[in-house]
Amino acid sequence: MTIKIGVIGTGAIGADHTRRITQTLVGAEVIALTDVNADSAHKVKSDLGLNAEVYADGHELIANSGVDAVLVTCWGPAHEEFVVAAIKAGKYVFCEKPLATTAAGCRNIVEAEMAAGKKLVQVGFMRPYDSGYKLLKEAIDAGEIGAPLMIHAAHRNPTVPEQYITPMAIHDTLIHELDVFRWLLDDDYVSAQVVFPRKSKHAHDQVADPQIVMLETKKGIRIDVEIFVNCQYGYDIQCSVVGEEGIANLPEPQALTLRKNAQLGQSILTDWKDRFIAAYDVELQDFIDGVATQNLTGPNSWSGLAAAVSADACVKAQESGLIEPIEMPETPEFYR
Ligand SMILES: NC(=O)C1=CN([C@@H]2O[C@H](COP(=O)(O)OP(=O)(O)OC[C@H]3O[C@@H](n4cnc5c(N)ncnc54)[C@H](O)[C@@H]3O)[C@@H](O)[C@H]2O)C=CC1
Numbered sequence: 001m002t003i004k005i006g007v008i009g010t011g012a013i014g015a016d017h018t019r020r021i022t023q024t025l026v027g028a029e030v031i032a033l034t035d036v037n038a039d040s041a042h043k044v045k046s047d048l049g050l051n052a053e054v055y056a057d058g059h060e061l062i063a064n065s066g067v068d069a070v071l072v073t074c075w076g077p078a079h080e081e082f083v084v085a086a087i088k089a090g091k092y093v094f095c096e097k098p099l100a101t102t103a104a105g106c107r108n109i110v111e112a113e114m115a116a117g118k119k120l121v122q123v124g125f126m127r128p129y130d131s132g133y134k135l136l137k138e139a140i141d142a143g144e145i146g147a148p149l150m151i152h153a154a155h156r157n158p159t160v161p162e163q164y165i166t167p168m169a170i171h172d173t174l175i176h177e178l179d180v181f182r183w184l185l186d187d188d189y190v191s192a193q194v195v196f197p198r199k200s201k202h203a204h205d206q207v208a209d210p211q212i213v214m215l216e217t218k219k220g221i222r223i224d225v226e227i228f229v230n231c232q233y234g235y236d237i238q239c240s241v242v243g244e245e246g247i248a249n250l251p252e253p254q255a256l257t258l259r260k261n262a263q264l265g266q267s268i269l270t271d272w273k274d275r276f277i278a279a280y281d282v283e284l285q286d287f288i289d290g291v292a293t294q295n296l297t298g299p300n301s302w303s304g305l306a307a308a309v310s311a312d313a314c315v316k317a318q319e320s321g322l323i324e325p326i327e328m329p330e331t332p333e334f335y336r
């Protein structure tokens with residue numbers, strides 16, 4: 001059985017996910033597309049030679065009885081509306097991170113899914129599918145470094161567009177770390193603080209950049225994450241887990257080391273599409289397989305809510321300059 005997929009939002013990642021479903025993954029076909037910029041949807045259809053229909057909006061696409069599952073890859077503020085609509089239509093939905101830009105939005109999705117009585121949502125937290133993060137998790141779980149004590153991390157982008165503003169450093173960028181550290185450490189957060197170093201001249205007026213976020217977990221682990229979204233030199237994700245008996249570092253992406261003209265160097269990736277290409281493939285194949293077997297096993301709505309609860313506290317800490325508490329709700333039986 002081929003899973004028929006509808007895509008809401010055919011921008012950068014919507015087009016990339018449509019490409020991978022069409023050219024790389026197995027078991028699914030994109031038969032419906034929509035974007036508020038209709039030209040974008042038509043271009044993806046044409047570029048990939050899809051036998052697909054372009055819909056006026058996401059609700060029309062969801063209502064199409066031929067669509068088995070929905071990809072929500074539009075802007076973050078529009079996620080909640082379409083995820084809830086897909087759930088109410090009884091359709092599986094892969095929602096790119098963030099599930100919603102606030103915890104309140106995620107709670108609405110969780111309540112709709114629990115009312116539907118079936119786990120229909122996978123969230124696009126792809127780092128637990130990344131081979132490097134899986135090596136980190138294996139080392140920690142095997143006790144290779146002893147009990148983790150600290151994490152030093154960095155999330156660096158070369159540049160961001162004008163519409164990227166200060167809170168997005170949390171709910172659109174740091175949200176990856178907020179999710180993956182819970183999984184790596186099997187732990188939850190208790191507080192957050194945000195400090196602002198000297199501002200980069202490459203950062204536009206509406207974004208404080210760089211930022212340093214400091215988190216504390218229930219086990220007492222201290223985490224610092226540098227968010228630097230105008231670093232110019234590349235797309236650079238760093239994660240160093242310091243334990244009682246050793247340090248485990250996220251592997252650098254494979255790259256050629258070149259000795260030439262009295263120089264020694266490696267290239268650095270500049271785009272998230274390349275840095276996590278394999279993880280995106282694996283996460284979406286997992287989603288397709290989960291729909292086919294009616295059993296999703298990837299990051300679920302509760303993962304989205306937990307990350308959003310922490311993100312809300314980080315955004316508050318951006319504004320207050322204080323150490324803000326993070327109160328994580330108890331995980332319902334439905335999501336255990
Ligand atoms: N997992 C990851 O590593 C990444 C995740 N993302 C996430 O994917 C989502 C999209 O990001 P990008 O593709 O970079 O943005 P983008 O701006 O390139 O594409 C978003 C598209 O959504 C469309 N759109 C906005 N509102 C809509 C609506 N109500 N209905 C239909 N279409 C609508 C826009 O016209 C645009 O074409 C965001 O939530 C972002 O956080 C983005 C990049 C990487």
Ligand SMILES: O=C1[C@H](O)[C@H](O)[C@@H](O)[C@H](O)[C@H]1O
Pocket residue numbers: 155157172173176229272
């Ligand atoms: O998910 C992503 C990418 O992974 C980038 O690292 C972030 O900075 C970007 O905002 C977000 O969409």
